[in-house]
Amino acid sequence: MAQVAYNKAARVFGGTPPVRAVDGLDLTVDDGEFLVLVGPSGSGKSTALRMLAGLEEIDEGGVQIGDVDVTTMPPKSRDIAMVFQSYALYPHMTVAENMGFALKLRRIHKQEVRRRVEEAAELLDLTSYLDRKPKALSGGQRQRVAMGRAIVREPSVFLMDEPLSNLDAKLRVETRANIASLQRRLGTTTIYVTHDQVEAMTMGHRVAVLADGVLQQCETPRELYERPANAFVAGFIGSPAMNLRTVPLTPEGAELDEVSIPVPRAVTSGRSDDSEITIGIRPESLHLVSSEEGSLPLQVELVEELGADCLIHGRTLTSTNRDPLIIRGDGRTPPTPGETVNVAVRDLEEIHLFDAGSGERLAS
Amino acid sequence: MVAVRGSITGRGPDWGRIGLHVGCLAVLLVMLYPLAWLAATSFKPADEVISSLRLLPSRIELGNYATALEGVGGVSVLRLIGNSLIISVGAVLGNVLSCSLAAYAFARLRFTLRGPLFALMLATIMLPQHAVLIPQYIVFNQLGMVNTFWPLVLPKFLATDAFFVFLTVQFMRGIPKELDEAATLDGCGPFRTFFRIILPLSRPALITTAIFTFIWTWNDFFLQLIYLFEPEKFTITLALRSFVDTSSQSAYGPMFAMSVIALLPIVLFFMAFQRFLVQGMASSGVKG
Numbered sequence: 001m002a003q004v005a006y007n008k009a010a011r012v013f014g015g016t017p018p019v020r021a022v023d024g025l026d027l028t029v030d031d032g033e034f035l036v037l038v039g040p041s042g043s044g045k046s047t048a049l050r051m052l053a054g055l056e057e058i059d060e061g062g063v064q065i066g067d068v069d070v071t072t073m074p075p076k077s078r079d080i081a082m083v084f085q086s087y088a089l090y091p092h093m094t095v096a097e098n099m100g101f102a103l104k105l106r107r108i109h110k111q112e113v114r115r116r117v118e119e120a121a122e123l124l125d126l127t128s129y130l131d132r133k134p135k136a137l138s139g140g141q142r143q144r145v146a147m148g149r150a151i152v153r154e155p156s157v158f159l160m161d162e163p164l165s166n167l168d169a170k171l172r173v174e175t176r177a178n179i180a181s182l183q184r185r186l187g188t189t190t191i192y193v194t195h196d197q198v199e200a201m202t203m204g205h206r207v208a209v210l211a212d213g214v215l216q217q218c219e220t221p222r223e224l225y226e227r228p229a230n231a232f233v234a235g236f237i238g239s240p241a242m243n244l245r246t247v248p249l250t251p252e253g254a255e256l257d258e259v260s261i262p263v264p265r266a267v268t269s270g271r272s273d274d275s276e277i278t279i280g281i282r283p284e285s286l287h288l289v290s291s292e293e294g295s296l297p298l299q300v301e302l303v304e305e306l307g308a309d310c311l312i313h314g315r316t317l318t319s320t321n322r323d324p325l326i327i328r329g330d331g332r333t334p335p336t337p338g339e340t341v342n343v344a345v346r347d348l349e350e351i352h353l354f355d356a357g358s359g360e361r362l363a364s
Numbered sequence: 365m366v367a368v369r370g371s372i373t374g375r376g377p378d379w380g381r382i383g384l385h386v387g388c389l390a391v392l393l394v395m396l397y398p399l400a401w402l403a404a405t406s407f408k409p410a411d412e413v414i415s416s417l418r419l420l421p422s423r424i425e426l427g428n429y430a431t432a433l434e435g436v437g438g439v440s441v442l443r444l445i446g447n448s449l450i451i452s453v454g455a456v457l458g459n460v461l462s463c464s465l466a467a468y469a470f471a472r473l474r475f476t477l478r479g480p481l482f483a484l485m486l487a488t489i490m491l492p493q494h495a496v497l498i499p500q501y502i503v504f505n506q507l508g509m510v511n512t513f514w515p516l517v518l519p520k521f522l523a524t525d526a527f528f529v530f531l532t533v534q535f536m537r538g539i540p541k542e543l544d545e546a547a548t549l550d551g552c553g554p555f556r557t558f559f560r561i562i563l564p565l566s567r568p569a570l571i572t573t574a575i576f577t578f579i580w581t582w583n584d585f586f587l588q589l590i591y592l593f594e595p596e597k598f599t600i601t602l603a604l605r606s607f608v609d610t611s612s613q614s615a616y617g618p619m620f621a622m623s624v625i626a627l628l629p630i631v632l633f634f635m636a637f638q639r640f641l642v643q644g645m646a647s648s649g650v651k652g
Binding site: 053054055075076080081082084085086088089090091092101102105106149 | 540543545550556
């Protein structure tokens with residue numbers, strides 16, 4: 001059990017120009033916390049994890065596990081265990097040998113190794129596979145062996161690098177829940193890397209969003225969803241993505257095509273009349289209305305029916321070559337493509353405003 | 365391909381297929397004939413060896429083997445085979461150990477000038493053995509190792525067979541890097557990672573190295589001829605030559621008998637390991 005801290009940690013890959021894969025990362029993970037690192041590919045999330053594991057050098061700043069600065073420590077002294085995306089099971093060893101390998105290297109007594117391996121196997125439902133080689137296991141079983149290998153070491157931190165991406169959709173959902181409950185039971189500090197925001201939102205106590213090596217925001221899933229710190233987080237978290245539009249700002253508010261959306265005074269003050277603002281509306285914050293008053297007429301291009309609800313892709317009549325607006329509508333009464341519908345915002349509170357230049361969240 | 369087509373149509377005799385088999389058998393006969401002649405001749409009486417063109421001996425002469433087993437110059441056949449075995453097994457051990465270590469360094473470790481050194485190592489494949497023969501002889505002479513087995517075995521422990529290093533490097537590159545990383549996290553240093561993870565997984569490449577080294581060393585004549593002079597240190601290949609040198613014509617029969625004896629270990633070795641040989645060449649990587 002331990003707290004983990006990145007202190008302005010950076011990893012710079014040589015080249016012209018050098019790439020700052022992870023740039024000035026400042027992040028504290030509490031003891032027993034399940035923190036998810038999420039971001040698009042190339043955002044530096046895996047690199048950040050590998051820096052903590054000791055598989056990647058730390059060029060600036062440092063990392064701390066517990067009270068110990070482990071920046072220059074070799075991986076084996078860091079008291080961590082890692083689950084790899086490919087599982088990295090040793091093909092020539094049985095499941096039991098795979099799980100007990102680290103303990104054997106530490107010269108822990110054979111019986112103790114056996115006991116811990118069996119305990120972990122029981123926890124993961126692997127008892128009857130202990131004498132098999134990884135080749136003879138299914139994908140899900142291999143994944144569990146990889147988990148077991150981490151568990152038997154009883155480390156103070158678990159590091160997981162996209163451990164579910166090699167599983168099929170159904171198994172992934174199941175294993176997602178298993179890992180989350182396992183972590184709760186063991187209470188081990190866990191850092192989990194994924195590019196899948198559903199995993200991030202469902203598993204993490206807190207979620208750290210990375211883009212281009214820079215930490216964008218680290219918050220609870222709900223907070224991240226309701227108050228994204230900038231336009232990137234707003235667009236990244238949530239599926240389908242938030243509708244983001246950069247629109248002119250007038251004294252009446254933000255001009256989204258023909259509709260003026262009122263903007264708090266705190267936001268407008270100090271901005272010139274011809275400035276622009278980025279406005280973000282989640283698909284579920286929009287709904288179809290019957291009256292044309294104050295609503296946006298929208299031509300439906302595509303309807304994705306998901307059963308319980310449907311996703312309506314449409315364009316305003318006046319807009320030119322823009323991304324369609326996406327609205328989450330009632331699945332029982334979907335409009336048909338080609339139809340014109342009227343769309344209104346459910347609640348002005350649900351509108352997100354960002355600076356058009358920096359993308360930072362404005363006011364509220 | 366031909367066989368597949370034949371089985372699908374299933375109409376009448378497939379002449380193409382029959383022709384192919386007959387052709388293959390003919391080639392096989394041509395290839396086997398010298399071997400059969402060798403084996404048959406080892407049983408021929410002395411006067412028939414040179415004079416008779418017939419494959420089968422008129423009567424079986426076991427005396428050839430009796431003479432061959434006595435050996436050459438007072439050194440028994442067992443001793444000769446033993447010498448060959450010592451050198452071959454030593455070469456196999458040396459090559460397997462040193463080539464895999466060198467390959468691991470080239471495939472996995474980062475060090476300055478790794479690229480140029482790798483290229484240099486590959487370049488030595490193209491260096492003819494005869495070009496280094498004399499300098500090598502001088503070196504071993506000064507080390508006082510001439511007329512011992514060392515010149516034949518020691519170089520193998522120094523990863524001088526660049527071909528095997530290359531073969532193993534290519535194989536090791538196919539082993540997922542995550543395995544090394546997992547081993548590092550489990551507490552392995554470079555050596556432990558090598559011995560506990562990489563080496564066991566490189567088995568097919570190691571077996572290929574072992575088989576070829578054994579066959580090439582066992583069959584080698586030239587280097588052994590140059591470095592060994594005392595009959596007690598002779599290998600079976602050297603003994604075969606001295607049969608012709610030192611004896612009268614009537615020793616041809618025993619010489620063929622000894623040839624058969626010399627062939628036996630290598631044929632047995634090949635039969636025992638040919639399964640691995642194919643496996644070694646066919647296996648492309650390890651999928652965890």
